[in-house]
Amino acid sequence: MRTTDKRKNCVPGLLHYEACPTRDFTGDCTGAYKWLITAIYFWRTNFFVKSKQAAKAGTYAAEHSLNKHQVERYSRHLLLNSFGLTAQEKLCSSSVLIVGCGGLGSPAALYLAACGVGTLGLMDHDSVDASNLHRQVIHTEERVGTSKAQSGRKACEALNSLIKIRVHEEALSANIALSIIGQYDMVLDCSDNAPTRYLISDACVVTGKPLVSAAAVGTDGQLTVYNYGEDGPCYRCLFPKPPAPENCSRCSDAGVLGVVPGIMGALQALEAIKIASGKGDVLNKRMLVFDALSGKFMTVKLRSKRAGCAACGEHPTLSMSSLPEFDYKAFTGQEAQDGPPVPLQLIPSSERLLPRDAKTILDQALKDSGAIEPIVLDVRPRIQYQLMHLPHAVNIPIEELENRMPEVKELLSNRSGSSPLLVICRRGNASQLAVQQLRMAGYIDAVDIIGGMTQWSRDVDSSMPIL
Numbered sequence: 256m257r258t259t260d261k262r263k264n265c266v267p268g269l270l271h272y273e274a275c276p277t278r279d280f281t282g283d284c285t286g287a288y289k290w291l292i293t294a295i296y297f298w299r300t301n302f303f304v305k306s307k308q309a310a311k312a313g314t315y316a317a318e319h320s321l322n323k324h325q326v327e328r329y330s331r332h333l334l335l336n337s338f339g340l341t342a343q344e345k346l347c348s349s350s351v352l353i354v355g356c357g358g359l360g361s362p363a364a365l366y367l368a369a370c371g372v373g374t375l376g377l378m379d380h381d382s383v384d385a386s387n388l389h390r391q392v393i394h395t396e397e398r399v400g401t402s403k404a405q406s407g408r409k410a411c412e413a414l415n416s417l418i419k420i421r422v423h424e425e426a427l428s429a430n431i432a433l434s435i436i437g438q439y440d441m442v443l444d445c446s447d448n449a450p451t452r453y454l455i456s457d458a459c460v461v462t463g464k465p466l467v468s469a470a471a472v473g474t475d476g477q478l479t480v481y482n483y484g485e486d487g488p489c490y491r492c493l494f495p496k497p498p499a500p501e502n503c504s505r506c507s508d509a510g511v512l513g514v515v516p517g518i519m520g521a522l523q524a525l526e527a528i529k530i531a532s533g534k535g536d537v538l539n540k541r542m543l544v545f546d547a548l549s550g551k552f553m554t555v556k557l558r559s560k561r562a563g564c565a566a567c568g569e570h571p572t573l574s575m576s577s578l579p580e581f582d583y584k585a586f587t588g589q590e591a592q593d594g595p596p597v598p599l600q601l602i603p604s605s606e607r608l609l610p611r612d613a614k615t616i617l618d619q620a621l622k623d624s625g626a627i628e629p630i631v632l633d634v635r636p637r638i639q640y641q642l643m644h645l646p647h648a649v650n651i652p653i654e655e656l657e658n659r660m661p662e663v664k665e666l667l668s669n670r671s672g673s674s675p676l677l678v679i680c681r682r683g684n685a686s687q688l689a690v691q692q693l694r695m696a697g698y699i700d701a702v703d704i705i706g707g708m709t710q711w712s713r714d715v716d717s718s719m720p721i722l
């Protein structure tokens with residue numbers, strides 16, 4: 256029977272009476288065999304080395320590499336039978352790079368920081384915008400306008416000061432990808448553009464790193480692990496040809512329910528933890544698909560490696576030397592950056608109007624006719640028009656413009672003065688396309704507004720929200 260006295264007689268330094276090596280033989284931890292058995296135990300468990308290490312922190316001994324603070328902080332992992340000490344030790348010595356500190360990267364970074372990943376890399380070239388905050392929960396109102404990577408660092412450091420955090424305040428490009436990814440055990444792709452997705456996947460194949468990839472747009476999410484296991488495919492194996500740019504939805508255009516990337520990012524953290532700790536079945540050769548509105552998860556089986564894959568196939572063309580030269584922008588036909596699209600230059604600037612000049616024309620039309628004429632054509636999607644629009648602007652989304660030319664004719668028939676037909680969109684790209692269509696249809700005085708409603712808000716009416 257265990258007593259306080261027996262506890263005192265246990266081998267000095269052992270944390271648990273039950274672990275005393277003399278207990279089973281002597282019953283009360285005393286007697287002639289005690290020191291012989293103890294000596295054998297010390298030798299077999301390398302006790303003296305571990306005791307020396309432990310002595311730095313205190314008087315106890317333990318058979319692991321975690322210090323007091325780590326044991327206390329991660330105790331719920333350590334107590335978990337299906338996870339435990341060895342898994343936590345592996346986690347604490349692992350390193351993970353998160354590319355993109357946005358909707359996916361926010362929860363992923365927080366959970367990986369919290370669970371004790373040894374080194375966490377945070378990469379993002381962008382700054383925090385107010386429109387990010389509904390889903391990018393690692394950032395705060397106070398940090399709007401500051402670097403996302405630094406904002407992420409502050410949040411993770413505040414959560415767990417025991418881990419190392421490296422910040423990469425730059426966009427991942429082909430010439431730096433291998434050197435940065437090579438510093439980590441694995442990568443989380445939390446970006447949302449095609450060039451970066453291909454680059455990260457290729458760099459992970461070339462450097463031999465697993466890639467935890469997720470996406471979230473609208474109310475849908477998906478998740479898989481690339482380049483993992485014997486014949487696990489890479490991103491190129493599944494998508495050897497990039498999708499057409501017009502088929503790539505971005506949150507900034509298509510919208511996203513904030514909690515969806517939160518869920519998918521947390522699942523990315525889970526896969527990273529499984530890879531680092533060696534626990535569980537990693538989600539490779541399978542894709543998890545999430546439908547938020549129905550609350551359903553579905554797992555789709557994926558193909559194995561593709562023999563002809565340029566990255567991981569039998570005769571790859573991408574390598575340590577060739578990858579830095581690969582032109583991902585040309586390959587995908589898209590810019591390697593998240594956020595707003597690059598401004599188009601389809602119409603010479605001299606044939607376009609700045610928002611302030613357009614406002615002057617509108618004011619003059621009002622003065623001349625006593626009422627604003629129907630001379631503003633808003634070609635944004637209806638939902639954007641409903642959120643806010645210029646007074647008396649008429650909404651014909653650009654996708655419908657060709658079929659609705661008779662309506663344009665009808666509107667212009669009411670025009671009494673010589674005011675031009677002003678065309679506006681969200682940022683000044685679609686409006687140029689619309690003007691080209693209108694001019695083709697014979698409306699040669701059609702002119703678009705540079706920077707669209709976004710620039711109008713900045714230059715003319717700051718009370719107008721920027722989408």
Ligand SMILES: [Zn+2]
Nearest residue numbers: 489492564567
């Ligand atoms: Zn491949």
